Each structure stands twice: as C-alpha cells, then as structure tokens.
Amino acid sequence: MINVLLADDHNIVRYGISSILNTSPDINIVAEASDGKEAVALFEQHRPDVCIIDISMPVMNGLEATRQILLTAPQARIIIMTMHLNEEYLNQVLSAGAMGYLLKNTNKADLINSIRRVYNGEKVFSTSVSELMTQSYIRQSKKQDSGTRSTSRIQLTRRENEILKLIAEGQTSQSIAAKLFISPRTVDTHRANLMQKLHVKNSAALVRYAVENGYT
Amino acid sequence: MPNAESTELYTSSELSNLLSVISALMLTGDDEKKALGQAFGKLGPFISASKLIYYERTGGSTSDYSPTVVWNGNNGAPLPVPGLPAGKKSPWHQLLSGGSSVQASPLNDYGLPASLIENGEVLIVPVKTIAGLMSFICVMTGQSEQSGHEMTGVIKTLLCAIGSHLQNRSIEAALLRSEQRYNQIFRNNPAVKFLIEPETGRIVDANRAACQFYGYSYTQFLTINISDINTLPPDDVKSRIDEVIRNGGSLFHFNHRKADGEIREVEVYTAPVLLSGKTLLYSIIHDVTDRTLAQEKLRIGEMLFRQFVFSTPAAVAMFDTDMNYLLTSKRWIEDFKLSNTALQGISLYETFPDIPDGWKKVLDAALAGSTASSDEELVGLPDGSKEWIRWEIQPWYRKQDTIGGIIIFTELITERKKAAEAEKNLIRQKVRLASRLETIEEERRKISRELHDGLGQMITAAVMNVELIDNALRTQPDKAIEYVESVKSLLNTTIQEVRNISQDLRPAILDDFGLTPALRLLCEDFSKVSGIDITMGAFDMNDRLPSRLEITLYRICQEAISNIVRHADATEAGIQMYRRSNTILVVIQDNGKGFDRGLIRTDLSRSGSGLTNIKERVELHNGRLQIESAPGQGMELIIEIPLDNTTETSAAEQGLPFEG
Numbered sequence: 001m002i003n004v005l006l007a008d009d010h011n012i013v014r015y016g017i018s019s020i021l022n023t024s025p026d027i028n029i030v031a032e033a034s035d036g037k038e039a040v041a042l043f044e045q046h047r048p049d050v051c052i053i054d055i056s057m058p059v060m061n062g063l064e065a066t067r068q069i070l071l072t073a074p075q076a077r078i079i080i081m082t083m084h085l086n087e088e089y090l091n092q093v094l095s096a097g098a099m100g101y102l103l104k105n106t107n108k109a110d111l112i113n114s115i116r117r118v119y120n121g122e123k124v125f126s127t128s129v130s131e132l133m134t135q136s137y138i139r140q141s142k143k144q145d146s147g148t149r150s151t152s153r154i155q156l157t158r159r160e161n162e163i164l165k166l167i168a169e170g171q172t173s174q175s176i177a178a179k180l181f182i183s184p185r186t187v188d189t190h191r192a193n194l195m196q197k198l199h200v201k202n203s204a205a206l207v208r209y210a211v212e213n214g215y216t
Numbered sequence: 217m218p219n220a221e222s223t224e225l226y227t228s229s230e231l232s233n234l235l236s237v238i239s240a241l242m243l244t245g246d247d248e249k250k251a252l253g254q255a256f257g258k259l260g261p262f263i264s265a266s267k268l269i270y271y272e273r274t275g276g277s278t279s280d281y282s283p284t285v286v287w288n289g290n291n292g293a294p295l296p297v298p299g300l301p302a303g304k305k306s307p308w309h310q311l312l313s314g315g316s317s318v319q320a321s322p323l324n325d326y327g328l329p330a331s332l333i334e335n336g337e338v339l340i341v342p343v344k345t346i347a348g349l350m351s352f353i354c355v356m357t358g359q360s361e362q363s364g365h366e367m368t369g370v371i372k373t374l375l376c377a378i379g380s381h382l383q384n385r386s387i388e389a390a391l392l393r394s395e396q397r398y399n400q401i402f403r404n405n406p407a408v409k410f411l412i413e414p415e416t417g418r419i420v421d422a423n424r425a426a427c428q429f430y431g432y433s434y435t436q437f438l439t440i441n442i443s444d445i446n447t448l449p450p451d452d453v454k455s456r457i458d459e460v461i462r463n464g465g466s467l468f469h470f471n472h473r474k475a476d477g478e479i480r481e482v483e484v485y486t487a488p489v490l491l492s493g494k495t496l497l498y499s500i501i502h503d504v505t506d507r508t509l510a511q512e513k514l515r516i517g518e519m520l521f522r523q524f525v526f527s528t529p530a531a532v533a534m535f536d537t538d539m540n541y542l543l544t545s546k547r548w549i550e551d552f553k554l555s556n557t558a559l560q561g562i563s564l565y566e567t568f569p570d571i572p573d574g575w576k577k578v579l580d581a582a583l584a585g586s587t588a589s590s591d592e593e594l595v596g597l598p599d600g601s602k603e604w605i606r607w608e609i610q611p612w613y614r615k616q617d618t619i620g621g622i623i624i625f626t627e628l629i630t631e632r633k634k635a636a637e638a639e640k641n642l643i644r645q646k647v648r649l650a651s652r653l654e655t656i657e658e659e660r661r662k663i664s665r666e667l668h669d670g671l672g673q674m675i676t677a678a679v680m681n682v683e684l685i686d687n688a689l690r691t692q693p694d695k696a697i698e699y700v701e702s703v704k705s706l707l708n709t710t711i712q713e714v715r716n717i718s719q720d721l722r723p724a725i726l727d728d729f730g731l732t733p734a735l736r737l738l739c740e741d742f743s744k745v746s747g748i749d750i751t752m753g754a755f756d757m758n759d760r761l762p763s764r765l766e767i768t769l770y771r772i773c774q775e776a777i778s779n780i781v782r783h784a785d786a787t788e789a790g791i792q793m794y795r796r797s798n799t800i801l802v803v804i805q806d807n808g809k810g811f812d813r814g815l816i817r818t819d820l821s822r823s824g825s826g827l828t829n830i831k832e833r834v835e836l837h838n839g840r841l842q843i844e845s846a847p848g849q850g851m852e853l854i855i856e857i858p859l860d861n862t863t864e865t866s867a868a869e870q871g872l873p874f875e876g
Binding site: 055056061063083084086087088089091092105155157158159181182183185186189190192193196197 | 708711715724725727728729733734736737740741751753755756788790792794796801803805807842844846849852854856
C-alpha cells in the first residue's frame, strides 16, 4: 500500500486526483493539504511514501514545501504537479530535489503509474516534459559547438569586453567614454558591473584579470 | 624898517576877517599846502622874511615826511629844505608822539641849520590832515619882521587857527567815515542787529532791520528789554548774557516775540564789544523759523520716504555709485536672509560675496545708465541656498542728471516656479495616466475578445459535443467515444488557452520562483519566437526582491525585449542584472540599428512608446534610467533602482494606479 500525501490549493483538483487514485487498490491517500505549510506539517505527521505537491500554493509554495520536507526527510519521494511546462520550472523542481514532474493534464493511467514508479525510486516526467528536456539539451550542445560561449568562463557582454580592454590599456573613464561615445557615468556603471561579475574589488584587479585573460 | 606903532599892523578885526577868510579857504580846499600858501599870502608884507615849510606825512613810518616850501618870503631864492632830524631826544620826536601844541623855540633846538634864518624863531604846528596823518607846518620868522613878536603872535594865531581847522577837518572826516561805517555796518545793514546793555538787558541801539523785523519803532526799541523779546524767563536770559560776557561770542537758538506777539525761532550770535569805553552786547539775529519748518518738513519727508521704502512689499534696495547701500526694504533683508546688521554704507558686494562676474557687468552697465531685467534667474544667496528670482536694475539720477547710483528690484519666484513646475508635472502625469488607462482598456478589450472568441467558441463546441455524446450513447456507442475524445481535446486546448491568457496577465513563474527564473524564461521564449540570441545573466541575485519590484523589473525587461524584437533589427540581445548593496542594476542591450539619442529628449508622453513605459516604471520606484545609443551602434538601457522601503510606498503616495 502506497501512502500518499496530496497538496493542492484547489479543492476540485484534489477531488479529481483523489478520485483517480482511489480507483487503484494499492494507493491510499492519507492526507490532503491546501498550502505548503500544511503540507510540511502533514508530512511530519503521516510520513507518507509519496507526495504529490502542486507548485502554486499560498502561504508557502510547493517548491519551498518540497525543500523543507527534504530537509527533515531526505529520502522523501515527491512528485511535483503543475500546469506549467517550461525549462525553468523543470530546473527549479529538479534542483529542489523532487523525483517527478508531472503536468496536470496527465491521464489516469500515467498518474497511477508514476506514483508506483516513484515509490520504486524512479524519476518520472510527463512526456512533454521529457521532450522539453531533450530540446533544451540539443540547444545547449549546439551553442557549445558553435563556441560562442564557454560555460566555465564568466560571460561578459560585448560592451563589457570593450570596456575591460580599454581599462586594461590604462584609459580613464573620461577617455573611454569619449572613445565609445557613451557617458562617463555609463562607463563607471560597467566598471562596477565588471568588478561584480569577476568578483574583484578594484580596478587594478580588473586590469590583472584582463592581462591574464588576453585582453591586452 | 616899520616901527611898532606902524599902521600897517593889522587890527584885531582885520585879523579876524583874515582868519575867517583863511578858515574858509582851509575848509573848502583839499590841498592843505595850497590853502596854507594862499592864507600865508594874505599876510602879505608882514611875513616877507618868513619862511613856511610844510612837512607832509606821506607814509606809515615816522621818517616818511616830505617837505614842501610853501612860502619863501619875498626872496624867491630857492631854499634848501632840511629834512626832519631823527632821534628820540629831538623835539620833533616829542611832537611826533602826540604833542599838539604849537611850539616856538629857538631854531637850534630843532637842529635846523642856522643858515636858514638869522636869529629867528621857528614855529611848528602839528596838524592832523584829512588823511589822519600828522603833518607839520613849520614857520620860521626872522628878526627883520616888523614888530617881530607881534607878528610872531599873529602868525602863531594864524597857524593855530589853520592847525585846528585842519585838525577839525580831519576829525570831521574821520567822524564822517566813522558815521558812514556805522551806517553800513549797523544802521542800514540788512541783518537784524541790536546792542544790549549787559547789566540790565536794556536795548541801547537797534538797526532799521531790527525795527522792521520786530515791529518796534526805533524809539520804542530803546525802551524795551531783551527779556521782552526773548521768550525764556528773565533769569535764563540774564545767565546767558553773563555767559557771553564771560566766554566771548556765542551762538544761541532762541524763540523771540515780535511786537505783534508772533513767536519766531531765531539764531542769535551775541558778542561783547567795547564802545566808547563801555562793554555792550552786540547781537545779530537770524530768523530761522522757516528754515526750521523746512528742515522739519524735509525730515518728515525723508522719514516718510524711508518708511515707504522699508515697508514696501517688494525687495528693493538703493545704492550709490560705489554700490554702497543707501536704503533697503524690509523684504530685501528677509528674502535674501541678510543678518539684521545695519546695511547703511555697506557695499552690496559684502552682502553677496559670491556674485558671479556676469552680474557685476550688469551692475556696471546700470551705473553707466542702462537698465536691465530678467524674468527668472537662479541666484546663490549668502547663506548658501539657491533661489529663483525676477529682477530689474535701474540707475537713479540726481538733480543735475548725473547718476547717483542704482536701484535693484527683486522678487523671489522660487515658489511660483515650483508651483508652475508642479503644475506641469501634474499635467504630464495626467497625460500619462490617460494613456495608461487607455492601454489598460485596450488590454481588457483584447482579453475580452480572446475570452469570447477563443475560449467561448471552444467551450461552446465542447458543450455541443457533449450533447452529441448524450444522443450517441443511446444509439451509437462507438461514435460516442469519438465525441468524448474530441471534447477532451477541446477542453485541453481551452485549458492551454486559459493558461496563455493567464500567463500574459501575470506570469506565474514570477510569483513562484522569482525574477531571475522568470527573466530566463522570458529570454528563452523570445529567443524561440524571434530567432534572436537573447542571453540572461544575474549576479548576486540570490535573495528574492519585494514583489512590486520584481513585477516592475519583469515588465521593464519584457517591454525592452519586446521592443528589441519588434524594432531593433538585432541578432543578439541580453539582460544582465546586478545586485549591489542597496540598488539593483539592470543592463539591457542589443546589437541592432540603434537610434539617435537626441530624439529621446523630445516629448515621450505619446502612448505607444515603449521607452516611455519603461521610464515611468523606473520613476515610480525613484530609479534612474540611462540610455546609450547611436545609429548603427545598437542600444543599451541601464536601469538603477534603489532598494529600500520607499519603493513600496512611492506609487501609493502618488495615488497612481499601480498596474503590474
């Protein structure tokens, strides 16, 4: 018997999901929460095997609830259910430690199946989510092949590169501004941005970075 | 030689006649010598051996005598005329020091040479001439004269008469002169004068002007006392008189009563004078009543004028040609926050030490005669604050058309300017508000249409399908399953459509995960749609920001990227966010066609300009927007928003509808 905690702020959704799950003899819904905070509390109380948690919930959202549950119970198996289908959501969900990402239009069979698989330790994703992940992966590798940027090195914008080069040459903000036809204040802003990006504290360090990385 | 009984002796009456004739001659003629000569001639033969020398005093010193031989006897031979011997012991000297009698002494006593006359006598008569000088008639008689002594007697008498006539004449002349002087100085002088007897205060003399002024006749004047005229009590008058006697001349300011009772204010100069051995007080009176009145009027006039300038409800100041203060109004001191020290005589430049050179030029030009004004100008006050003022500078003129200085008028218009600015801002805000409301209405219209056209249709279709299911269930169960599938599909599409609309209205990712993930998604979506490579970078953005700020930044980036995609013709774009200690910095750049930065400065209040929306949102959060662009050089938007509590309340304070 798989004990399940259900967390969603909409009654009707919970009703729908629980209706579906009740048709399966090996799944038992032990608790229902309508916000993240309640979900964390109920998990503590009931220690279910699998949690189905919606992201968008008041008080505490599903992602935060996931993190909190995993803090106290790192082995908890959590499936995130959401309407949203995009890479960002996926990244966040996976970084939080969830085991599954299902869209809410998942059909009955898939839902039950997913619960069983997660119970067994597998990660589950809706088909469309998998497709999304593949597309993203392909895009990333394309970018890497074209070599326009490396993931290891800190990425500077074109303007930042320009300005770093001129700083390395020892030019003042005034002369850089004159050269690039922008205002000195803008130059100073970019200088500060560079220092922040590159984690350095002063212009001298900027110059050093520039020299070390072939800007002169 | 005639004998003593000769009838050629003059009788006493004949002598008297002779004397009268001579007197007449002496009285009428001016030339004493001539008169003497003529008179002596009358004596005729009796004085044929005599000689008469007239020693006329010609100069100031006692040796300035010029001798003239008036009678040389019948001889006619030239006579050497001796000069007057000098020496204090000489009898001449005695005469010189004031003797007035006719001396008859042996010639030797006078040191005259014996050759002059034989054993004769010399008669010397000192005479004060009309000119007031002591001259001498010197007659030397010879023994050969008839009745020597008698003739001497006659001559003596004659000479005495002549002498005293001359003396009288000169005294008379002196008296006349004195009289004339008296009249000029006193009697007829136009100034009011009188003489007072100091012991009693009695008026002993008064001139014509005094009589006219006071209204007393001369005789009346001589009966009254100075106390009758001076309004001070008699004791005070007496003490003043004593003061003058003691200390000499003094100037007084009194009130004097005229004969008709009118009181006049007078200035009196009184001095003690010695006249005929008596000390009198000589007073000159000057009626200053009118002068005093005029002065008073002037004083009042000036007081009024000063008061008028002081309390005039404008900031005015009057200066001389050296730019020293002559007058200021109270407002001038208040408006320019000058300290309350007296400004009289202080230079303008001392009160405004930091006057710029342009102003100095204007002031100099005004001193040269030109006027200048300005409707508004920012001016630094002495206390360091700055105010907007309206000013006007003009020269002022003295009577002879010479410039005496300048007058500066100023008006603080900072408040007015602020109000005008505020009004302008208000109008701008209203315009923005109107355009924003328009936008809101348009969006609502769009949503309404999407809901109606899109969703409405689909749900209607789904309902129709459900009815078909209803029918089919009875007759064609397989068909029913088909309909069920199509209903499911319709509903799924509807759900997606709802999601899209919802996403448009409010991206859930922003609420759920925060700004950085939301922007990353935004960039991805736009990239896919446009083919532009849009990157996103966030630095030190780990903590979430206040949700109002997050939505603002999201919308800003959304607007910016949307513009880039639509208008910029770019191939690359990016959003970089930096969190600093108390600001958020966002840099949005693209490599598109850019635009002329000058165009940005023109009025951006027309709706539809994406930059306007961005600018407004930035301003709502008290932030700063910097735009860098040049044609062909792409564009860079640099947005800086402060992180503090005010960002939360600024929109509410401004009362503007804060739409997300």
